[in-house]
Amino acid sequence: MGSSHPSAGGAADTPAEATAADVAARVRDTLEVVFEAVAETLADTTAVLTAAADRGTPPTTGDLAALRPGLEHRLGRLGLVSGIGFVAAPGLLADVPAWLEWWQSGADGTVRPLLLDLDPGHSAYSDYTHWDWYALPRDTGLRAVAGPYVDYLCSDEYSLTLSAPVTVGGAFAGVAAADVYLSHFEAAVMPVLRELPGPACLVNARGRVAVSTDTRYLAGSLLRGPDFAAVLTGPDGAADHYGARLRACGSIPIVLATAPAG
Amino acid sequence: MAQDVGGARRAVFAPVDTRARVDTVVRRLSDAIELGLLADGEQLPGESDLAAQLGVSTVTLREALMALRQQGLVTTRRGRGGGSFVTLPDAPAADRLHALLAAWSTDELRDLGDHWAAVSGAAARLAAQRTEPGDLRQLHRTLDELGEAADPPARSRMLGRFHVELAAAAQSARLTREAVGIQTDVGALLCLVLDRGLEEIRNRHRSVISAVQDGAHEQARALAEQCAEESVARLIGLRLAPPGTGGR
Numbered sequence: 001m002g003s004s005h006p007s008a009g010g011a012a013d014t015p016a017e018a019t020a021a022d023v024a025a026r027v028r029d030t031l032e033v034v035f036e037a038v039a040e041t042l043a044d045t046t047a048v049l050t051a052a053a054d055r056g057t058p059p060t061t062g063d064l065a066a067l068r069p070g071l072e073h074r075l076g077r078l079g080l081v082s083g084i085g086f087v088a089a090p091g092l093l094a095d096v097p098a099w100l101e102w103w104q105s106g107a108d109g110t111v112r113p114l115l116l117d118l119d120p121g122h123s124a125y126s127d128y129t130h131w132d133w134y135a136l137p138r139d140t141g142l143r144a145v146a147g148p149y150v151d152y153l154c155s156d157e158y159s160l161t162l163s164a165p166v167t168v169g170g171a172f173a174g175v176a177a178a179d180v181y182l183s184h185f186e187a188a189v190m191p192v193l194r195e196l197p198g199p200a201c202l203v204n205a206r207g208r209v210a211v212s213t214d215t216r217y218l219a220g221s222l223l224r225g226p227d228f229a230a231v232l233t234g235p236d237g238a239a240d241h242y243g244a245r246l247r248a249c250g251s252i253p254i255v256l257a258t259a260p261a262g
Numbered sequence: 263m264a265q266d267v268g269g270a271r272r273a274v275f276a277p278v279d280t281r282a283r284v285d286t287v288v289r290r291l292s293d294a295i296e297l298g299l300l301a302d303g304e305q306l307p308g309e310s311d312l313a314a315q316l317g318v319s320t321v322t323l324r325e326a327l328m329a330l331r332q333q334g335l336v337t338t339r340r341g342r343g344g345g346s347f348v349t350l351p352d353a354p355a356a357d358r359l360h361a362l363l364a365a366w367s368t369d370e371l372r373d374l375g376d377h378w379a380a381v382s383g384a385a386a387r388l389a390a391q392r393t394e395p396g397d398l399r400q401l402h403r404t405l406d407e408l409g410e411a412a413d414p415p416a417r418s419r420m421l422g423r424f425h426v427e428l429a430a431a432a433q434s435a436r437l438t439r440e441a442v443g444i445q446t447d448v449g450a451l452l453c454l455v456l457d458r459g460l461e462e463i464r465n466r467h468r469s470v471i472s473a474v475q476d477g478a479h480e481q482a483r484a485l486a487e488q489c490a491e492e493s494v495a496r497l498i499g500l501r502l503a504p505p506g507t508g509g510r
Contacts, residue, residue: 112314115283117322122284122329124419125321130400150430150438153321158435206394208433220433222392 018195020247020258026192027202028250030185034081034162034178035143035252037074042164042176044070045086049168058094064101071103072111074178080188081105083114083154083179086166087134092173100128104155104179114154125153133161137175141165145253148182148210148220158182158220160210182219186211200258202249205229210254228255283318287326288333295335295348302350306336309346324446325419331450332415334358337365338447363451368498374448375494379487381440382425386470386486388432390479397431401471405464414456421456421493422449424467428486431474448493455496466492 018026044067052059064086071084085102093099102114117123128134131153136144143164151159163177189211193200199214207223217223226241232255237248247256294300306312313323327346330336335358338346366374389397404427408420422445429441456463466489473482 113317115318115322117284117318117325119285122288123322123325124423125325130403132396148433150433150435152426152430152438152442154319156320156435156439156442158433206396208392208394220392222394 017197018192020196020200020245020256023192023196023200024247024249024256027189027254027256028252030080030188031145031162031180031249031252031254033078034180035164037078037081037084038143038162038164038176038178040070040074041067041084041086041178042166045166045174045176046168049092049166049173053168058092060093060095061099061101062095064088064093064099067101068103071101075103075105075111078178080180080184081178082157082159082181082184084177085114086174086176087128088174089138089172090129098126098128102154116153128153131161133163133177134175137163137165138172141167145204147204148208151179155179155181160185182210186219196258198259200256203228203255203257205232205253205255214259223257226257231255283322284325284329287316287318287323288329291326291330292333292335295350300348302348304348306346306348321442324442328419328422328446328449329415331362331446332359332418332453334362337362359450359454363454363497363501366451366497366501368501371494371498371501374444375491375498378425378444378448378490378494381437381444382428382490383483383487385425385429385432385434385437385441386474386482387479388434388437389428390474390477390482392433393431393474395475398471398475401427401431402468405467405471408467409460409464414453417456417460418449418452421452421463421467425490428470428474448497451497452493454500455493459496463489463493 048063048066049059052063067086074084075081083102083104085100087102088099090098096118098118100114100116103111104114105111116125118126120126132146132149133144136146143162145160145162147160148158151157151161159182160180161177162180163175166173166176189202190213193202193211193213196213199212201212201214201217201223202210203223204210205228207226207228209217209219209221209223212218226239226244226246228246231237231239231246232248232253239246243259245258247258248254249256291300307315309320309323313320316323318326327336327338331338335349336346337349338344401424404420404424408417408424411417411420425445426438426441429438466485470482470485470489473485
């Protein structure tokens with residue numbers, strides 16, 4: 001993994017125990033790097049769409065081709081990211097009804113565009129507007145972490161997708177997003193999770209476990225009970241639930257859940 | 263001749279770049295088959311190779327292969343020595359579909375149903391443990407679209423999507439890949455039996471969603487198994503119908 005970290009904390013050879021705050025900060029940092037790539041894509045896209053608006057004609061797929069060098073560069077730079085791009089709101093572009101300007105890196109390191117059939121007359125998978133990575137930023141106006149989910153549209157992998165809304169002149173134009181395979185995310189954050197004195201889980205806003213060191217709660221399972229979304233929007237980004245400590249990972253919509261020590 | 267054919271054959275597998283990619287892939291391969299550029303019985307490259315050569319996603323390629331199977335231009339054999347093979351057409355498309363079904367023995371159909379029931383049953387059981395209400399919206403929507411679909415091929419695509427989404431709701435990439443693979447087999451055949459009894463099919467599938475939503479694991483599994491078994495039972499009934507009765 002290109003973005004993997006050395007062992008946590010930077011402290012010397014002693015296997016010091018990490019605190020939950022350290023771990024939450026490290027998870028935050030790991031995903032903020034991905035969100036930076038999303039923000040760069042968002043900025044490039046906004047520039048392309050704004051230029052088209054200034055020109056006075058609707059943008060086309062040809063305009064979006066200008067995004068490609070940046071997308072390829074980000075894919076090459078970030079080992080954690082397996083796919084990146086801009087997903088247009090249906091009706092945004094003049095020459096097609098819908099479009100994903102989406103690039104993926106293969107297992108062999110090659111970078112390829114994702115070419116989906118977006119004609120509902122032929123493909124049962126042509127409408128992408130219901131997926132969380134699209135609907136959450138559209139409906140909230142905020143950046144989102146979608147998943148973990150089985151991405152049978154783009155990669156067939158169990159994945160996280162980090163996305164942010166693109167707006168031009170105040171109107172929603174689509175989302176900028178990046179895919180992180182869950183196996184890669186686990187590899188990036190598991191070392192630091194294991195430095196905690198007890199079992200812990202990283203959980204999304206809906207309570208779905210993304211990474212866990214607790215054999216009772218595996219990735220993909222749901223933790224029912226706590227209101228994880230409330231932890232993320234609460235004033236101090238932390239809460240207790242029957243002895244478990246819930247802590248937001250900065251402003252990333254992921255919660256670290258730790259059992260009481262001892 | 264050999265060189266010309268070689269150049270033309272390379273063009274068959276060159277990247278496609280238009281929007282309606284499933285249709286483009288289907289048309290290009292079906293033209294190549296009709297023109298004899300691809301020979302009867304010839305094996306097509308593997309799914310991921312073929313998708314990469316054509317520059318389409320595997321989802322798109324699978325849908326194209328399913329459409330080619332529905333036209334009887336490609337047959338797929340599983341297991342050792344398996345793959346997708348070109349079939350030269352010698353009959354109208356509707357007859358080819360019946361010929362496609364006739365190529366399946368009843369025990370192979372039963373086995374296909376067993377596999378489908380195992381995958382969708384396991385998926386439903388796990389989904390009942392792992393699903394939150396938001397995950398079920400898409401399954402409901404698929405059943406709505408199944409009711410609105412214009413013809414049996416479109417209905418078959420929606421029914422297939424339901425089972426793929428069910429496996430995704432189970433949070434299992436492996437079960438989802440299995441579900442996709444099963445649908446490429448069964449999707450072409452189901453066109454033959456989705457001209458009637460659609461409400462019954464939708465109700466049965468809706469009951470799976472309800473059981474998943476209620477967290478009723480075992481009930482969800484049993485109901486999903488019934489969905490697969492009932493669909494395949496229709497196929498076996500048609501397969502056993504006397505020739506010329508149209509399977510009714």
